[in-house]
Amino acid sequence: MANFLLEVGTEELPADFVSSAIAQWQTKIPNSLSQEFLHPTGIEYYATPRRLAVLIKDLPTQQADRSEEIKGPPVAAAFKDGKPTKAAEGFARKQGVSLDAIAIRDTPKGEFIFIEKQIQGRSTIEILQELSPQWITGLEGKRFMRWGDGDLRFPRPIRWLVALWDEEILPLKLVNGSETIDSDRTSRGHRVLHPDLVTINQATDYVTTLRSAAVEVDSNVRKEKITAEILAQSEQLGGKAEIYPDLLAEVVNLVEYPTAVTGKFAEEFLNLPTEVITTVMVSHQRYFPVYKEEGGELNLLPNFITISNGDPEKKAVIAEGNGRVIRARLADAQFFYQADCDEHLETYVPQLETVTFQEQLGTMRDKVDRIIDTAKAIADQLEVTPEQYNEIESTALLCKADLVTQMVYEFPELQGIMGEKYALVSGESAEVAKGIFEHYLPRSADDQMPTTLNGQVVGLADRLDTLIGIFGIGMIPTGSSDPFALRRAANGIVNITWDGDLAINLNQLLQQGSTDFVSANGDKESPNEILQEFFIQRIRTLLQDEKNVDYDLVNAVLGEDDGEYTQRALDDLLDVRDRALFLQSIRQNGQLNAIYATINRSARLASQGELDTEILDPTGLINPELFEQSSEQDFYQALVDLLPQTQASQAERNYQLLVDALANIAPVVNSFFDGENSVLVMAENPDVKRNRLNLLGLLRNHARVLADFGAIVKG
Known part of the structure; x- marks a missing residue:
């Protein structure tokens, strides 16, 4: 057994590529080794901004010998009149065996000829020499570059290779035009703290050897060290640092020898909104802010913690340099803030004429006008108060x-965040200001939802305008391509509606928006139909993935090619959510199974009749004079009694009432089918047959108030 080390040395790599490359290797390397029948006892991955490395432990010196069964042509093609054909001879010759080695085996597709071939194991070194360049050049990512006069592509130039088979150099070669990079045992230490070359004696010495050269190659160790130092230094300041996971992951891959450095800025900058200061710190400077709890509130301190890759002995110089940078950035922000606050927020609205939303859809000012109209339509549906209506209009x-x-x-x-701040400075109400910020929520799948009515309504209007406009000009998302984030916008509409229990009619909004779009763009077709399909797909996905509703129950509430259910879902998003969740709950408690067989049997037979699916009242539809058995009268009376219960269930959206009623009617229906006074539904008399099918159709229709039971898979 031997250990193999591969290190790829580079110029400073982008932090996001470092983590991506290791994630790719964690899949690629074990898979490629397994395909070569090599199974190490462990694989360790290391990375810094200047290197990617892998240490593969306990590899055999060569593959084990193995036998492999190889399938040839069908027997019908391999033999004719009991003699081998040219197809059989060619197969044997290609595999390097005699015709005597051929065996005949049965397969699901008939008889085929096979040979069992003995394969001698290859040298592991030879295999690694083939795989290692593939591991390097097979990495994917953004912003790859070429350097020198070659065609080799990588995020940054590759400068050295280390490849060790225990203590021996494993010869590898990367050719890039006139430049050839040969593997060696020589790596590089820290640029500042250990600029000399580093010799690695054997593969397992890698981590300790680089550590002695001021390079911590283990990203987990760097992460722990950074976290501990940030917390310790923030405690010394009498506060606590906020360690953002994304920022932490980034800085871990920006340094090889991390040192936390505390800096400060003038307290006068604390007059800026906290979000402005932290944006400068986190997004632009990669600093960690420090807060102090005072009076039950967390207040930002005029300090920051940065992670240096330089000399720890020069922390004071590093802190001062970083302090100068952030002070300059905050001074700019202070100027912008004061200048912006000199004007009322509404005075900026006309300037939106200078900002293009989309070339074919006009400016942001045009979009705001459409948002206002759509927000008013939503407000009308929600029957808001006059005061709420005015606030929604102002927010829009x-x-x-x-x-x-x-x-x-x-x-x-900071868009939206500053809108809220400037609205308050301009004297707008807190509700309007909050709505300006919240109309962007949720910004991602795990983001918070808007809590104010203004934010909810304007957020819906904004997303609807984007969807109708972009779909209207034909820029429909395909596959993974979705440059306008239309799937996220549609998900946002559904989730905002569900989270806020907003009784909107999405179908009506789509129809009106599409009509307005066509009026403004006479050469375009209405996007309404394709948007309806798009939203049904989104609802289906959200119910299954986020609400954890079984796929067949989702099909039951959305219908399978059933326009009635499609329209119902879009007319009332709250109802489709409630019905899906209710179905899931009664599946789990056994109530669904208790009524499933009866309803499903009735629905299957009813499909042979002609009764409209919306009819619920048996009065005037069923002719009692055609009854031949008492079970028919019992069935009819049960349907009469069922009607007010179904209507109450619909009115109150309490589907438990309906399920209880269906459970009560089940024995009556079972007697109709199989009891002592059962009937033959498909009677010879067409009037009797129609009467009985209508009884079943009515029961089906009552059940359809909840779901299409034909789409449900029996549990």
Whole structure:
């Protein structure tokens, strides 16, 4: 057994590529070794900004010898009149065996000829020489580059290779035009703390050897060290640092020998909104902010903690340098903030004419006008108070105004956040200001949801406008391509509606929005139909993936090619959610199984009749004079009694009432089918037959108030 070390030395790699490359190797390397019948006892991955490395432990010196069964042509093609054909001879010759080695085996597709071939194991070194370059050049990522006069592509130039088979150099070669990079045992230490070359004597010495050269190759160790130092230094300041997971993951891959350094800035900058200061710190400078709890609130301190890759002995110099940088950035932000606050937020609205939303859909000012109209339509559906209506209109008017402020121009990630701040400075109500911020929520799948009515309504209107417009000009997402994040927008509409229990009619909003789009763009077709299909797909996905509803129950509430259920779902998003969740609950408690057989049998037979699926009342439809058995009268009376219970279930959206009623009617229906006074549904008399099918159709229709039981798979 032997250990293999591969290190790829580079110029400083982007932090996101470092983590991505290791994740790719964690899949590629074990898979490729397994395909070569090599199974090490362990694989360790290491990475810093200047290197990617893997240590593969306890590899055999060569593959084990093995036998392999190889399938040839069908017997019908391999033999004719009991003699081998040219197909059989060619197969044997290609495999290097005699015709005597051929065996005949049965397969699901008939008889085929086979040979069992003995394969001698290859040298592991030879295999690693083939695989290692593939591991390097097979990495994928953004912003790859070429260097020198060659065609080799990598995020940054490759400068050295280390390849050791225990203590021996394993010869590897990367050719890039006129430049050849040969493997060796020589690595590089820290640029500042150990600029000399580093010799690695054997593969398992890798971590300790690099550590002695001021390079910590284990990213987990770097992460632990960074976290511990940040917490310790923030405690010394009398506060606590906020360690953002994404920022921590990034800085771990920006340094080889991390040192936490505390810096400060002038307290006068604390007059800026906290979000501005932390954006400068986190997004632009990669600093960790420090907070102190005072009076039950967390207040930002005029300090920051940065992670240095330099000389720890020069922490004071590093802190001062970083302090100068952030002070300059905060001074700019302070200027922008004061200049923006000099104007009322509404004065920025006309300037949105200078910002293009989409070439064919006009400016952001045009979009704001459409958002206002759609928000009003939603407010009308929700029957809001006059005061709420005015606040929604104000929120819609101002929701994009901060896009043309100096602060958001410089820091785009603050859109919405600054809109809220500037609205308050301009004297707008807290509800309007909060709505401006919240209309962007949720910004991702795990983000918070808007809590204010203004934020919910304007957020819905904004997303609806984007969807209708982009679909209308034909830019429909395909596969993984979704440049306008339309799937996220549609998911947002559904989730905002569900989270806020908003009784909106999405179908009506889509129809009106599509009509308005066609009026403004006469050469375009209405996107309404394709948007309906798109939303049904989104609802289906959200119910299954986020609400954990079984796929067949989702099909039951959305219908399978059933326009009635599609329209019902889009008319009332809350109802489709409630019905799906209710079905899941009664499946789990056994109530669904108790009524399933009766309803499903009735529905299958009813499909042979002509009764409209929306009819519930048996009065005037069923003719009691055609009854031949008492079970028919019992069935009819049960349906009469069922009607008010179904209507109450619909009115109150209490589907437990309906299920209880269906459970009560089940014995009556079973007697109709199989009891002592049972009947033959498909009677010879067409009037009797129609009467009985209508009885079953009515029961089916009552059940359809909840779901299409034909789509449910029996549990």
